[in-house]
Amino acid sequence: MKIILAKQAGFCFGVKRATQIAFEAAGKGGKTFTLGPIIHSPQVVQKLEEMGVKALENVAGMDEGTIIIRSHGAASDELEEAVRKQLDILDATCPFVKKAQEHVKNLSNSGYDVVVVGDADHPEVQGIVSYATGKVYVVASGEEAVKLPKMGKIGVVAQTTQSFENLRHVVDACLVKGGEIRVFHTICDATAVRQEEAKKLASQVDCMVVIGGYNSANTKRLAEVSAEIQPRTHHIEMAQQLDPAWFEGVKIVGITAGASTPKWIIDEVLEQIESIAKDKNR
Amino acid sequence: MKIILAKQAGFCFGVKRATQIAFEAAGKGGKTFTLGPIIHSPQVVQKLEEMGVKALENVAGMDEGTIIIRSHGAASDELEEAVRKQLDILDATCPFVKKAQEHVKNLSNSGYDVVVVGDADHPEVQGIVSYATGKVYVVASGEEAVKLPKMGKIGVVAQTTQSFENLRHVVDACLVKGGEIRVFHTICDATAVRQEEAKKLASQVDCMVVIGGYNSANTKRLAEVSAEIQPRTHHIEMAQQLDPAWFEGVKIVGITAGASTPKWIIDEVLEQIESIAKDKNR
Structure with a gap:
């Protein structure tokens, strides 16, 4: 055979990077946690736990030590709380996810309603969405986008693992929804x-x-x-x-x-x- | 029967407005010209000529008097020459065309390569294109857009009389051409x-x-x-x-x-x- x-x-680039950051931190010892599972591999999460690095649901349970932001990124309010608590923050967010978060923040601040193409239940999408300061919608498909309301200026970003076909269909549906549509191609190939x-x-x-x-x-x-x-x-x-x-x-x-x-x-x-x-x- | x-x-809104401006100016007398035919109606152009208002090919032939900018707009260098020559300018550009010109100017100045969906030989498109300060391409269809090179940031506007279907196909083709694509829906319905x-x-x-x-x-x-x-x-x-x-x-x-x-x-x-x-x- x-x-x-x-x-x-x-491992892709972002996962490799996040895992390296986490294992390096684990090797140093000290009070260290990850915010959610560092990557979507139960075996890696278990290995880290064996090295003393536990995954926490949220920052609420932490008062000191180091918090590692997972590859999928974190919600902006969780990050803010970590800063407020003066925790040591190790940001292992995938750089491509980070870009999508930044685009959403800038679009929102510039008066765009934001459409995120992705799975609303996925932690990456929940993180990206949290950076919007104005209206934000998550759509999983072109059919869902058809149901969006009329908007003025529309900004579109995609979950990094979405298919390009899906982004195309959503953009097509959004074209009739507003006078301006600004699309950032945030899909990682x-x-x-x-x-x-x-x-x-x-x-x-x-x-x-x-x-x-x-x-x-x-x-x-x-x-x-x-x-x-x-x-x-x-x-x-x-x-x-x-x-x-x-x-x-x-x-x-x-x-x-x-x-x-x-x-x-x-x-x-x-x-x-x-x-x-x-x-x-x- | x-x-x-x-x-x-x-008459649509823009043509009605341009015609009114031209006939009012013609009624006042004085040395008055239009830059190209005021609208695409040989009969209206002839009526204006009978009232003493001739259509000129370009500003080069004028040294004084009033120049009326046609509904389709004028190329930016022609307008600049009219200003330089201190001619009286009556701008009868359709406000929807004006918007498209402004978007192209702003996109260019913000570092976008510009794609204009329209007919390259049409005076409206030639006017719109003239406002680009960087790279600009005219495509008549999605098939033509497929042949565009890879770009960084892409701005898309349409000739105001284009079909929405055509804009959709061009946007779809442009999505793979750059990291950001910004579309202004400049079609007049x-x-x-x-x-x-x-x-x-x-x-x-x-x-x-x-x-x-x-x-x-x-x-x-x-x-x-x-x-x-x-x-x-x-x-x-x-x-x-x-x-x-x-x-x-x-x-x-x-x-x-x-x-x-x-x-x-x-x-x-x-x-x-x-x-x-x-x-x-x-």
Whole structure:
């Protein structure tokens, strides 16, 4: 059985940066917390916890020490509270997310009603939205954008992991809503590149394994686009979940991983599949 | 034979205003010119000429007197020359066109590359474009916009008589061209409203007569949308062109006119068709 690992599997730039910041801080010791899970990988969060760095729901529970802002960013009022409490702040917000937050702040301050293209329940979107000082709407699709009210000046930004198609449809719907529409292309193409590679790989193999947190939106989407092409697609969080039965009659297996999946987990999965392959050849 | 005249036939707001300014100036006498034809109606231009107000190609030929800026606006360097020559300037630029010119100027000064959706040969577009101080492109369609180079910040405005569909396609194509895209909805809906009414009328009649200058883009388009629904559509400039043969077997005739068609011409056409109808009933 041949195993092909996608080139784009695993940590993106922002996740790599956030994880480095968190582990460095953990190594130094002291009273250190993350504001929410640092990235959407339960295994990384657990490792940090083992090193004494816990994830807090909000700043309310902290009075001293270091607070690490997660890759998805934080709501502006949480950050303000951290500043007020004179906590040491380590900002691990992905620079692309930071840009989206800044655009929303500037648009709001310049009198634009803001439309954020994304998932209203996602922490990144909740953070971005919090920077609006005026009206702000979250829409998940062009169909939702059609229902928006008429506005004067409209500013549009997107959750960094949105599909470009989605942004296009929302912009199209917004064009009839106001006299001016100002769009910032805040989508990070790491997601699109990863998905394109997964699609290509899925078309060349008999079985796909997608590795990443079940709470990771980009990993779930990766598994979806793969399954559309290769129905034998399995989304796992850890090597222990691999089932040898999945590989019956499989000649080539493709592997990819979400942007928040650490290398050590990918390596464990690779080893485990190699061992399953050896058993098959015996 | 029943005759139905479209409610929206004839002068739009900007043309009405420009014509009033020109005839008032003509009434006062003195050395007065228009910079290009005041509106796209050869008959109005001729009337003004009979009153002593000639249309000049450019300011170069003038040293004193009053210059009237046409409804489509003027190129910025022509205006500057008129100021330099201390001519009296009567600005009859349509306020909607003026807005588009101002947006282009501001966008350029703020570092945006500008995309103008429109017909590069039209005097309105040539005027709008002249206000750019940086890079500026004219595209007539989404297909043309696809060929635009990559840019940083992109500003988009439209010729006021463009179709909204066209603006949508260009914006869609521009979204992949830059990190920020700022769109000003400069389309005047008088054109769209007039076209919608013409379509509806064309579906209810046996014959359509569309009145307006052959050099008037909006009249030509009006005749096109009418002909798509009612092939018996005739585009004329004046009542003398009416042919009784057009009305053979016609029970209802619909009439509309472009934004630069004066009321007196519409009235002449109505009278002439009524007289043809009477002859038929004899």
